[in-house]
Amino acid sequence: MSGGEKKRVSIAEAMLSRAKIASWDNSTRGLDSSTALEFGRALRIATDTFEGAAVASLYQASENLYELFDKVCVIYEGRMAYFGPADRARCVPIFLQPNDNSNLRLVSQSILH
8 A cells, every 4th residue: 555545544534533623744744746735635625525624734845735725834943933824825035134142043934915
């Protein structure tokens, strides 16, 4: 059984339990981009069909996979940098900012349009 098939079975098991919220931690790890997208689409269809919600942590999601989600929470250096509608989050270049010790450190910022 492939990684993608195992993920689809897991989605089916979660949806059959009739849980209103399903949690998926690093669910696309080890999957190629097309299989990860397939997983995301299956998850989207299942949550729409059963009127549930899914919370998924993803690392470096493709744009096509990202667009399947309604809301996102972007975490940077252990802190929430953005939470809200996925289509309103925008990536901007990382810039340097002095911290309290006058050393430079990387800081990320979200822009809402």
